[in-house]
Amino acid sequence: MLSRIFSSATIGIEAKPIEIEVDITRGLPNVVIVGLPDAAIRESRDRVKAAIKNSQFEYPSEKITINLAPCDIKKEGPSFDLPIAIGILAASGQIDFNILKDFVFLGELALNGKIRPIKGALPIAMSLKNSRKKLILPEENAREASIVEGLETYPVSTLSNVSNFLKGIDIIAPLSPDKEILLEKIQNYELDFSDVKGQFLAKRAMEIASSGNHNIIMIGPPGSGKTMLAKRLPTIIPEMTIEESLETTKIHSVLGLIPAKSSIIRTRPFRTPHHTASDISLVGGGTVPKPGEVSLAHNGVLFMDELPEFHRNVLEALRQPLEDGYVTVSRINSIVRFPSKFMLVCAMNPCPCGYLTDTKKQCHCTPNQIQKYMSKVSGPLLDRIDIHIEVPSVKYKDLSDESSGEKSEVIRSRIMQAREIQLARFKDEGIFANSQMSHKLARRYCKLDDASRDLLKIAITELGFSARCYDKILRVSRTIADLEGKPDIWPDHVSEAIQYRSLDRNMWV
Numbered sequence: 001m002l003s004r005i006f007s008s009a010t011i012g013i014e015a016k017p018i019e020i021e022v023d024i025t026r027g028l029p030n031v032v033i034v035g036l037p038d039a040a041i042r043e044s045r046d047r048v049k050a051a052i053k054n055s056q057f058e059y060p061s062e063k064i065t066i067n068l069a070p071c072d073i074k075k076e077g078p079s080f081d082l083p084i085a086i087g088i089l090a091a092s093g094q095i096d097f098n099i100l101k102d103f104v105f106l107g108e109l110a111l112n113g114k115i116r117p118i119k120g121a122l123p124i125a126m127s128l129k130n131s132r133k134k135l136i137l138p139e140e141n142a143r144e145a146s147i148v149e150g151l152e153t154y155p156v157s158t159l160s161n162v163s164n165f166l167k168g169i170d171i172i173a174p175l176s177p178d179k180e181i182l183l184e185k186i187q188n189y190e191l192d193f194s195d196v197k198g199q200f201l202a203k204r205a206m207e208i209a210s211s212g213n214h215n216i217i218m219i220g221p222p223g224s225g226k227t228m229l230a231k232r233l234p235t236i237i238p239e240m241t242i243e244e245s246l247e248t249t250k251i252h253s254v255l256g257l258i259p260a261k262s263s264i265i266r267t268r269p270f271r272t273p274h275h276t277a278s279d280i281s282l283v284g285g286g287t288v289p290k291p292g293e294v295s296l297a298h299n300g301v302l303f304m305d306e307l308p309e310f311h312r313n314v315l316e317a318l319r320q321p322l323e324d325g326y327v328t329v330s331r332i333n334s335i336v337r338f339p340s341k342f343m344l345v346c347a348m349n350p351c352p353c354g355y356l357t358d359t360k361k362q363c364h365c366t367p368n369q370i371q372k373y374m375s376k377v378s379g380p381l382l383d384r385i386d387i388h389i390e391v392p393s394v395k396y397k398d399l400s401d402e403s404s405g406e407k408s409e410v411i412r413s414r415i416m417q418a419r420e421i422q423l424a425r426f427k428d429e430g431i432f433a434n435s436q437m438s439h440k441l442a443r444r445y446c447k448l449d450d451a452s453r454d455l456l457k458i459a460i461t462e463l464g465f466s467a468r469c470y471d472k473i474l475r476v477s478r479t480i481a482d483l484e485g486k487p488d489i490w491p492d493h494v495s496e497a498i499q500y501r502s503l504d505r506n507m508w509v
């Protein structure tokens with residue numbers, strides 16, 4: 001007998017419907033799985049056999065052929081265990097065929113018939129919205145999928161549980177979307193900007209960077225608080241909208257990173273890839289394309305600590321996602337696009353020993369070593385970073401100060417106001433922040449008075465700034481003016497923006 005079961009697979013971060021056909025005919029007992037399965041799916045024949053037997057069903061000792069259609073898509077992972085088992089039970093007459101067509105099944109089986117969680121529940125649920133199909137999912141994933149309105153999601157825990165539900169013996173209530181989560185405004189950040197003592201210049205630069213969505217690099221001696229500052233950045237960037245949350249959750253869901261029984265991600269991601277990371281782990285890829293760190297940081301922050309320690313090819317690979325806001329991975333039979341709009345935050349020491357700019361400790365590096373160290377990050381990557389700041393060692397006076405600084409909440413409210421101004425300004429331009437202004441837009445929206453123009457002239461002729469930082473200074477000046485709610489850029493905005501070009505001022509680059 002032949003049975004047909006519906007399931008789904010994720011390709012990139014999109015879901016594709018998969019049909020599983022199970023045919024049982026007389027012949028020597030044998031199981032064949034066709035339709036481009038990977039090793040995990042091929043192994044499912046043993047898991048499914050044990051799960052069926054251990055759930056008190058009968059495993060047919062005949063010839064079983066399982067086809068995963070469409071046959072030109074590579075399928076991977078153990079999430080087809082449950083639909084294959086249901087297909088075998090239906091084809092051997094142990095479950096009624098007719099009710100199966102309304103359901104989509106997903107789940108990995110344990111040998112005792114228990115159902116284990118799968119990856120990609122949210123993109124699959126989103127693809128089934130308004131399809132009139134009902135989704136049967138492992139209970140660990142069901143809450144994540146239930147966020148999609150217009151879809152009935154049934155959480156299940158064992159194979160017998162599914163069979164009893166289909167036969168009408170067990171009643172399972174579909175999960176309804178958790179409205180509270182969607183409306184939740186409170187962000188569960190444990191860190192706060194007020195933890196960082198002193199470092200007023202760095203904090204100010206962080207505020208400007210977050211307001212205009214500018215990428216930022218911090219340079220300073222060890223222990224000056226660079227990592228500490230960066231980790232607190234998500235607490236001041238504007239809150240995620242529901243659309244942003246869903247986009248980010250989809251990417252995390254494909255890698256199975258949503259904690260069991262939780263639904264969507266409401267706090268901005270903060271990703272900190274280690275400097276030994278490969279280019280594929282950073283930008284995504286693999287035989288079956290998977291998102292990398294830049295996509296996991298989508299709508300959040302990508303923090304690259306110890307920047308010069310990263311391999312050069314890894315830094316080069318960052319250029320395209322930084323520019324376009326997405327990564328395209330091409331394979332022979334698929335082209336996958338992963339979104340990757342993130343704010344890049346980098347930290348580094350000024351030299352290999354770290355103490356070149358320190359006033360107390362002596363640096364032991366030779367000019368040659370310093371040159372070599374700094375040259376690793378020069379050029380095109382630096383070109384995409386608007387704000388460079390030096391973070392000096394913290395003074396004892398600041399460290400011992402018991403009064404706490406400004407809370408993240410206060411800083412965030414100022415940033416939100418500056419964002420509103422930018423959103424209104426760019427409503428017809430297709431961008432949302434000052435950092436995204438093209439050369440043409442920068443000229444249109446950053447008009448300077450004579451005094452400001454003179455300042456910029458001095459910066460370029462006397463301080464040796466390159467022409468390419470002209471636009472960057474304009475964009476940052478615009479953000480500083482927006483933070484003050486000023487429609488025009490004033491000379492003090494420009495002079496502050498010039499301050500944030502420390503790498504151009506120094507001999508290093």
Ligand SMILES: Nc1ncnc2c1ncn2[C@@H]1O[C@H](COP(=O)(O)OP(=O)(O)OP(=O)(O)O)[C@@H](O)[C@H]1O
Pocket residue numbers: 195196197198199220221222223224225226227228229347348349394399
């Ligand atoms: N401004 C500060 N206020 C309070 N504590 C600080 C400050 N700066 C540093 N610290 C303390 O020093 C520790 C180390 O700081 P952090 O890791 O941020 O240094 P870093 O600049 O990233 O150093 P490295 O260059 O070695 O990575 C922090 O965990 C914190 O306890």
Ligand SMILES: [Mg+2]
Pocket residue numbers: 226227228305347
């Ligand atoms: Mg650090």
